[in-house]
Amino acid sequence: xxxxxxxxxxxxxxxxxxxxxxxxxxxxxxxxxxxxxxxxxxxxxxxxxxxxxxxxxxxxxxxxxxxxxxxxxxxxxxxxxxxxxxxxxxxxxxxxxxxxxxxxxxxxxxxxxxxxxxxxxxxxxxxxxxxxxxxxxxxxxxxxxxxxxxxxxxxxxxxxxxxxxxxxxxxxxxxxxxxxxxxxxxxxxxxxxxxxxxxxxxxxxxxxxxxxxxxxxxxxxxxxxxxxxxxxxxxxxxxxxxxxxxxxxxxxxxxxxxxxxxxxxxxxxxxxxxxxxxxxxxxxxxxxxxxxxxxxxxxxxxxxxxxxxxxxxxxxxxxxxxxxxxxxxxxxxxxxxxxxxxxxxxxxxxxxxxxxxxxxxxxxxxxxxxxxxxxxxxxxxxxxxxxxxxxxxxxxxxxxxxxxxxxxxxxxxxxxxxxxxxxxxxxxxxxxxxxxxxxxxxxxxxxxxxxxxxxxxxxxxxxxxxxxxxxxxxxxxxxxxxxxxxxxxxxxxxxxxxxxxxxxxxxxxxxxxxxxxxxxxxxxxxxxxxxxxxxxxxxxxxxxxxxxxxxxxxxxxxxxxxxxxxxxxxxxxxxxxxxxxxxxxxxxxxxxxxxxxxxxxxxxxxxxxxxxxxxxxxxxxxxxxxxxxxxxxxxxxxxxxxxxxxxxxxxxxxx
Ligand code: PRX
Numbered sequence: 001x002x003x004x005x006x007x008x009x010x011x012x013x014x015x016x017x018x019x020x021x022x023x024x025x026x027x028x029x030x031x032x033x034x035x036x037x038x039x040x041x042x043x044x045x046x047x048x049x050x051x052x053x054x055x056x057x058x059x060x061x062x063x064x065x066x067x068x069x070x071x072x073x074x075x076x077x078x079x080x081x082x083x084x085x086x087x088x089x090x091x092x093x094x095x096x097x098x099x100x101x102x103x104x105x106x107x108x109x110x111x112x113x114x115x116x117x118x119x120x121x122x123x124x125x126x127x128x129x130x131x132x133x134x135x136x137x138x139x140x141x142x143x144x145x146x147x148x149x150x151x152x153x154x155x156x157x158x159x160x161x162x163x164x165x166x167x168x169x170x171x172x173x174x175x176x177x178x179x180x181x182x183x184x185x186x187x188x189x190x191x192x193x194x195x196x197x198x199x200x201x202x203x204x205x206x207x208x209x210x211x212x213x214x215x216x217x218x219x220x221x222x223x224x225x226x227x228x229x230x231x232x233x234x235x236x237x238x239x240x241x242x243x244x245x246x247x248x249x250x251x252x253x254x255x256x257x258x259x260x261x262x263x264x265x266x267x268x269x270x271x272x273x274x275x276x277x278x279x280x281x282x283x284x285x286x287x288x289x290x291x292x293x294x295x296x297x298x299x300x301x302x303x304x305x306x307x308x309x310x311x312x313x314x315x316x317x318x319x320x321x322x323x324x325x326x327x328x329x330x331x332x333x334x335x336x337x338x339x340x341x342x343x344x345x346x347x348x349x350x351x352x353x354x355x356x357x358x359x360x361x362x363x364x365x366x367x368x369x370x371x372x373x374x375x376x377x378x379x380x381x382x383x384x385x386x387x388x389x390x391x392x393x394x395x396x397x398x399x400x401x402x403x404x405x406x407x408x409x410x411x412x413x414x415x416x417x418x419x420x421x422x423x424x425x426x427x428x429x430x431x432x433x434x435x436x437x438x439x440x441x442x443x444x445x446x447x448x449x450x451x452x453x454x455x456x457x458x459x460x461x462x463x464x465x466x467x468x469x470x471x472x473x474x475x476x477x478x479x480x481x482x483x484x485x486x487x488x489x490x491x492x493x494x495x496x497x498x499x500x501x502x503x504x505x506x507x508x509x510x511x512x513x514x515x516x517x518x519x520x521x522x523x524x525x526x527x528x529x530x531x532x533x534x535x536x537x538x539x540x541x542x543x544x545x546x547x548x549x550x551x552x553x554x555x556x557x558x559x560x561x562x563x564x565x566x567x568x569x570x571x572x573x574x575x576x577x578x579x580x581x582x583x584x585x586x587x588x589x590x591x592x593x594x595x596x597x598x599x600x601x602x603x604x605x606x607x608x609x610x611x612x613x614x615x616x617x618x619x620x621x622x623x624x625x626x627x628x629x630x631x632x633x634x635x636x637x638x639x640x641x642x643x644x645x646x647x648x649x650x651x652x653x654x655x
Contacts, residue, residue, distance in 0.1 A: 011396050011437055011438050011439055011440065012437070013396075013437060013438060014435040014436070014437055015403065015412075015413075015435060015436045015437070016435040017412045017431060017432055017433070017434075017435070017436075018410050020410070021298075021385065021386075021410070021411075021412060021431065021432060022432045022433075024300075024432075025298050025431060025432020025433070026294065026295055026298055026432065027295060027430050027432055027433055028432050028433070029433060030433055032433070033430055033433045033434075033443070036446055037444070037446055040446035040447040041447070041449050041472070044064070044065055044447055044472065045063070045064040045065055046064075047446065047447065048064050048065065048075075048287060048447065048475055049061075049064040051287060051291055052064070052076060052283075052287050055081070055086050055090075055286065055287065055290075056081065056085050056086050056089075056090050057076075057079050057080060057081045057283075058080045058081055058082075058256050059078070059079055059080035059081075060078075060079060061076040061077055061078050061079035061259065061283070062077055062078030062079075063076075063077040063078065064076060064077075065077075065473065067473055070473075070493075070500055071473075071488070071489060071492070071493040071500070071502070072479060072480070072485070072488075073284070073473035073477060073479065074259070074260055075259065075281075075283055075284030075287070075473075075475050076259040076283035076284060076287070077259065077260070078259070079258075079259040079283050080256050080257065080258060080259070081256070081257060081259065081282065081283060081286070082159070082160065082162075082254035082255060082256060082257055083159050083257075083263060083282055083285075083286045083322065083326075084123060084156050084159050084160045084254055085254045086286060086290075086326055087156065087322065087325035087326045088116060088119060088120040088123060088156070088325070089120060089254070091116045091328040092116055092117055092120055096116055096328055097115060097116050097117035097120075098115050098116075098117065099115060099116050099328060099330060100113055100114070100115055100330045101114050101115060101116045101118070101119045101325065101329075101330065101331065102114040102119065102149060102152060102330075102331055102332075102333050103304070103330070103331070103332045103333070103353045104148070104149050104332075104333045104334075104335075105332065105333070105334045105335065105349055105352075105353075106148070106196065106335045106336070107196035107197070107198075107199075107334075107335045107336025107337065107340055108196055112149060114149060116328065119152070119153070119156070119325075121250045122149070122153045123153050123156040123157045123160055123252075124157075124160065124249075124250050124251055124252035125245055125248050125249070125250045125252070126150075126153050126154060126157035126245070127157040127158075127160040127161045127252040128248045128249050128250075128252045129157075129222075129241075129244045129245055129248050130157055130158070130161060130163065130188065130222075131161060131252075132244065132248065133188055133219070133220045133222065133239070133244070134187065134188075134219060134220070135161065135163050135187055135188050136161065136162070136163065137161060137162035137163065137255055137257075138162060138163070138164065138261075139163045139164070139186075139187050139188070140163070140164045140165075140166060140184045140185060140186040140187060140265070141154075141158050141163050141164070141165050141166070141186060141187065141188045141189070141190065142165075142166050142167075142168060142177070142180065142181050142184075142186040142188070142189040142190070142218075143155065143158075143165055143166065143167045143168065143189075143190050143191075143311075144167075144168045144170060144172075144177065144189060144190070144191045144204060144207075144208055145167075145170070145190060145191060145192055145195070145204075145224065145311075146170055146192060146194075146195025146196070146197075146202065146204065146226065146335055147195070147310055147311065147333060147334065147335045147336075148192065148195070148224065148226055148335060149333070150190075150192070150224045150241065151167075151311050152311070152320070152321055152333065154190050155167065155264075155311065155317075155321045156321065156325075158264075159263060159264075160252055160254055160255065161252070161255050162255040162257050162261065163188075164184070164262045164263065164264055164265060165263075165264045165265075166180060166181075166184055166186060166264065166265040166266065166267065166277070167264070167266065167311050167312050167316075167317070168180050168181075168267070168312060169310055169312025169313060169594070170195060170202065170204060170310070170312060171312070171594045171595055171596045172312075172593070172594040173207065173590070173591055173592060173593060173594045173595075174207050174208075174210035174211040175211075175591075175592050175593070176275075176592075176593055176594055177207065177208065177211035177215075178211045178214045178215055179267075179274075179275065180267050180275065180277075181211065181215045181217065181218060182214075182215055182217060183267075183275075183277055183482065183483070184265050184277055184482055184483075185217040186215075186217060186218060187217060187218065187219050187220070188218070188219065188220050188221075188222060189208060189212070189215075189218055189220075189221050189222070190221075190222045190224070190241075191204050191205055191208045191221060191222070191223055191224070192204055192205070192223060192224040192225070192226040192227070193205050193223060193224070193225055193226055193227050193228065193229055193231045194226055194227035194229050194231075195226060195227065195335065196226075196227065196335055196336050197336055197337055197340075198336065198337040198339070198340045199340055199341070201227045201229050203229065203231075205223060205231040205232075206231070208221060209232060209234075212234075212237070218237070219237070220237060220238070220239060221234070221237055221238045221239070222239055222240075222241055222244065223238060223239065223240050223241060224240075224241040224242075225240065225241070225242060257282050258282070259281065259282055259283030259284070260281050260282070260283070260479070261281060261282050262279050262280070262281055262282075262479070262480075263280050263281060263282045263285055264279075264280055264317065265277040265278065265279050265280075265482045266278050266280070266313075266314055266317065266420055268314075268420040268421075268532055269525060269532045269533050269534035269537055270491060270523075270525070270534060274537075275534075275537070276481045276482075276484075276487065276491070277481060277482030277483070277484075278314075278420045278421055278478050278481065278482075279478060279479055279480040279481065279482050280423050280476070280478055280479065281479045284423075284475035284476055284477065284479075285318075285322070285423050285424075285475070285476045286322070286326060287475045287476075288423055288424040288474065288475035288476025288477075289318045289319075289322045289323035289326065289423065289424045289476055290322075290323055290326035290327060291424075291446070291475075292318075292323065292424040292425045292445060292476070293318075293319060293323030293324055293326070293327050293329070294327055295430060295445075295446075296388075296414055296416060296425050296428050296429075296430065296431070296445065297319075297357050297359070297386060297388065297414070297431075298357075298386060298431045298432060299324070299327050299329055299357065301328075302356075303329060303330065303356045303357050303385075304330050304331070304332065304353050304354055304355045304356050304357070304383070305324055305329045305330065305331050305332070305355070305356070305357040305359075306331065306332035306334075306349070306350070306353070306355045306357065306358050306359065307319045307320045307324070307331070307359040307360075307388075308334065308338075308346070308358075308359065308360040308361070308364065309359075309360075309361070309390070309391075313420075313530075313531070314418075314419070314420040314423070315359075315390055315391065318423060318424050318476070319359060319390075320333070323424070332349060332353050332355055334346075334349055338364060338367065338368075339367075339371070342375070343368075343371040343372075343375045344375035344376070344378050344379060346360075346364075346368070347375060347376050347378065347379040347381055348378075348379055350379065350381045350383065350384065351379040351380050351381060351383075354383040355381075355383055355384065356383050356384060356385045356386070357384075357385065357386045357387075357388070358384055358386075358387050358388070358406070359387075359388035359389075359390065359416075360388070360389065360390075361389065361390060361391045361392065361529065361530040362389050362391065362392050362393070362394040362395070362398055362530065362562060363391070363392065363529040363530050363560060363561055363562055365389065365394065365398045365401065365402050366395075366398050366559065366560045366562075367560055368401075368406075369397075369398060369401045370559075370560065373405060376405055376406065381406065382408070384406065384407065384408075384411055385410075385411055386411050386412055386414065386431055387402060387403075387406060387407050387411045387412070387413045387414070388414040388415075388416055389402070389413065389414075389415050389416065390416045390418070390425075390530070391527070391529075391530025391531075392527045392529075392530045392562045392563075393439060393518055393519075393520060393562070394415055394438075394439055395439060396438035396439045399413065399415070399438035399439055400438055403438075412429065412431035412432075412434075412436060413429075413436055414428045414429050414431055414436075415428060415429065415436070415439070415440065415441045415442070416428040416441065417441035417506075417516075417518050419504065419505075420478075420532075421477070421478045421492065422470075422474070422476065422477060422478075422504075423476030423477060423478065424445075424474075424475075424476035425445055426444065426445055426448045426450065426470070426474070427441040427442065427443065427444050427445065427448065427450060427516050427518075428441055428442065428443070428445060429441075429442045429443065430443065437515060439517065440515050440516070440517045441516055441517065441518055442515045442516065443514065443515065443516070444516070447472070447474045447475065448470060448474055449470060449471040449472040450468065450469070450470055450471075450516060451468075451469050451470075451471055451501075452464075452465075452466040452467065452468055452469075452508050452509065452510050452516070453466050453467050453469050453496070453501070454466055454467070455467075457469075457496045457498070457499045457501060462510055462511060462512050463509065463510075463511060463512075464509065465507050465508070465509045465519055466507065466508065466509070467495075467503065467504075467506075467507065467508075467522060468504040468505075468506045468507065468508040468516075468518070469496060469501035469502060469503055469504065470501065470502040470504065471499070471500070471501055471502075473502075477502070478492075491503075505521055505522060505523050505525065506518055506519070506520065506521055506522065507519035507520060507521075507522045524536055524618075526553075526554070526555030526563050526565065527555070527562055527563050528555070528558075528561050528562065528563050528564070528565060528596065528597075529560075529561045529562065529596065530562070531596055533565070533593075533597055535552075535553040535554060535555070535618075537593070538551075538553040538565065538567065538589065538593070538597065538599070539551045539552065539553050539567075541588075541589055541592045541593060542567060542569065542585065542588075542589065545585065545588055546572060547569075547571055547572055547575050547581060547585065548569050548570075548571065548572065548585070549569075549570045549571060549572045549573075550569070550570040550608060551567055551568065551569050551570075552567070552568045552608050552616045552618065552621055553565060553566070553567045553568075553599070554566050554568075554618050554621045554622045554625060555622065556601075556622045556623075556625035556626040557626050558600065561600075564600040564601065564625070565597070565598075565599040565600055565601070566599065566600065566601040566602075566603070566621065566622075566624075566625035567585065567589075567599045567601065567602045567603070568603050568605050568608055568621055568646070569585065569602060569603065569604050569605065570604070570605055570606065570607060570608060571604050575604075577604035581604075582602040582603070582604070583602075585599070585602045586598050586599050586602055601625055601650075601653075601654070603646070603649065603650050603653060604649075605642065605645075605646045605649070606639075606642045606645060606646075607638075607639045607642035607643075608621075609621065609637050609638075609639070609642075609643045609646070610637070610638050610639075611636050611637065611638070612636060612638055617632075617637065619632065620632055620637075620643075624646065624647055624650050625650070627650075627651065627654055630647065
C-alpha cells in the first residue's frame with residue numbers, strides 16, 4: 001500500500017513567525033518545544049500529570065496513564081471530576097463570571113452576549129430540565145440543533161449531569177438520525193422548530209418527526225423555539241424548551257464522574273457502510289483539548305476566538321464547546337451561512353467582534369477566494385493575529401491567499417491535522433515557534449508519537465510516503481466504538497497489533513526537518529468540504545434503490561469542496577438511463593444521508609471497470625470523473641470496450 005502513496009508536492013517556501021508574535025507567544029523557541037516534546041514522549045506521566053494539576057478534580061488520579069489493557073487507555077485512572085466545573089464554575093469562582101463566554105450572532109442579524117456566569121446559569125437550568133424529563137447519568141441524549149446558544153448549553157448540560165451527548169449535524173437526514181439514535185439508544189432528543197440558513201428556515205422538527213417514527217428508544221423530544229414556524233407537537237412526547245424551563249432551579253450541582261466515564265459519542269464514517277460511534281471519555285479528553293487549545297491557538301486572556309465549525313462535527317466539540325471554555329476564552333458563535341446576506345458575512349463578524357483568532361476549513365477559504373477580494377476589502381479585519389485550518393489538506397494556493405489577504409502576512413497559520421478519533425489536534429505548527437509551509441501540518445504536538453511507516457510497520461525514509469501511525473496513547477484519544485470494542489480494536493489497532501500502533505488511515509510524508517505533510521486518506525473514505533463520507537456507505541445506500549444494480553462511488557478533485565462525489569451506476573434491467581433518473585438518484589442520496597452527501601455526478605454505465613479478479617478500479621473512475629486523460633495500464637480490465645464507452649459518455653455528460 002505505501003508504495004501506492006505518491007508524493008507529488010514540492011513546496012519549499014517557509015514562513016517563520018513575525019517577531020512581534022514570538023515575543024508574546026506561550027512557547028517562543030524551538031528549544032522550548034523540543035524540551036517539552038521530549039519529556040512528553042519519554043515521560044508522559046510526568047508531563048501530563050503536571051498539566052492536569054491545574055484542573056479541578058474531586059478525587060485525584062491513581063495513575064496518569066494506564067495502558068495495561070491496551071488498546072484501551074485509561075487516562076487519569078481513578079480520578080473523579082466534572083468537566084463543566086472546569087469549563088464554568090472554576091472561572092466564576094475565580095471572579096471571571098463577567099467575562100464574555102459567547103458572542104452569538106444569528107443569521108438574520110440578531111445577537112446575544114453570554115458571560116460565563118450566564119452560561120453557568122443556563123447550563124444548570126437546562127441540566128435540571130433534562131433531569132425532570134427523566135435523563136440521568138449514563139443516559140444518551142441526541143442533539144439536532146442549529147448553531148444557537150441552546151446547542152452549547154445542551155452539550156454542557158448533558159456533561160453536567162453525566163448524560164452522554166451525541167450531536168447530529170443539522171445537515172443529516174431522517175434515516176441518518178434513525179441510525180444514530182437507535183445505535184446508542186438515546187432517550188431524549190433536543191431539537192428546534194427550525195434554523196436559519198441562507199435566509200431560509202430549515203425545518204428541523206419535521207425531519208426529527210420523520211425519524212422518531214422509527215426510534216422506539218426516544219421518550220421525549222425537547223423543542224427550542226427559534227424560527228417560530230409551524231410545527232407539529234406530539235402529545236406526551238414533544239415538549240417546548242421554554243415551557244419546561246419555567247420554575248426550574250438555576251442551581252444544579254455537577255455530577256461526579258469517573259475520568260473514564262464516556263463524555264460523548266460522535267458518529268463518523270469509516271471504510272465500511274455503518275457509521276461508527278466514536279466514544280470519548282472525560283478526564284483525558286478534558287486535559288488534551290484544553291492543552292491543545294492553549295498552545296496551538298496561543299490563546300490569551302484578551303483574545304476573541306472564532307472557530308467556524310458546526311458543533312455537529314468534532315471540531316465544534318473540541319474547539320468550541322470544550323477546549324476554549326476550559327480556557328475561559330471569549331468566543332464567537334455564528335448561526336448561518338458565510339454568504340448571507342452577502343459574501344462578506346464572515347469579515348463583517350470579524351470586524352464587529354474584533355476577532356483575533358480565526359479557525360476555519362480549507363473549503364471555506366477556497367470559496368472566499370472565488371467570491372473575490374472586494375468582500376474582504378470592505379472590512380477592517382486587522383484585529384486578527386492567528387489563523388487556523390482544519391479538516392482536509394489545504395492547497396498551497398489557498399494557503400497563500402489566506403496568508404496574504406486575511407493574515408496580512410503577519411498572522412501565523414496553524415494547519416491542524418487531527419480526526420474525530422484523536423479528539424484533539426495531533427500535528428500542527430506551534431505558532432510562536434514553527435516556520436510554516438503552505439499545505440504542511442508540520443510538527444507533532446506534545447505527547448503525539450507520530451511516525452510514517454510501511455506495510456510492515458517499519459519507518460519509511462525521509463521523503464517517502466507511508467502510513468501515518470501514532471506509537472503511544474495520547475490524552476484526548478477515543479476510548480471505544482460505542483457498543484463495539486471489537487470494531488475499535490479491528491479498525492484502529494489490528495493493522496499494527498504487534499507494535500501497538502494506532503492507524504490513522506491517512507498517508508503522510510516527512511521531510512528532512514521532521515515536517516509532516518498529510519497526503520490524504522488511504523482507505524475508502526472521501527473528504528467533501530472537510531466532512532468525512534465513506535464510499536461504502538454511499539454505495540450501500542445507492543444499491544438499495546430499485547434503479548441500481550451495482551454502484552461505485554469515488555471522490556475526485558473538486559475546486560471548492562476538495563473532493564466531489566461521483567457515482568457510477570450499472571442499472572437494473574430496463575431502467576431508463578435518462579438525466580431525470582440521474583437526478584433522481586442524486587436527490588435520493590441527499591434524502592437518505594443528508595444534503596451535504598448529494599453526489600455531484602451520477603453516471604450510468606454498462607459495466608464498472610474491474611480487474612479480472614473483480615476489483616473495481618477506483619483510481620480509474622476518479623480520473624474519469626475529474627475529466628483527466630487515462631494514463632493507467634488498461635490491459636488488466638475485464639471489459640475495455642465498456643470502459644471506452646463510459647469515458648465518452650461522461651465527457652458528454654460533463655460538457
Ligand atoms: O484525512 C484527514 C482529514 O480529515 C480526516 C479526519 O476527518 P474527521 O474525523 O471528520 O475530522 C475532521 C476535523 C478534525 C483525517 O483523517 N484531515 C483533517 N485535518 C487535516 C486533514 N487532512 C489534511 N490536513 C489537515 N489539516
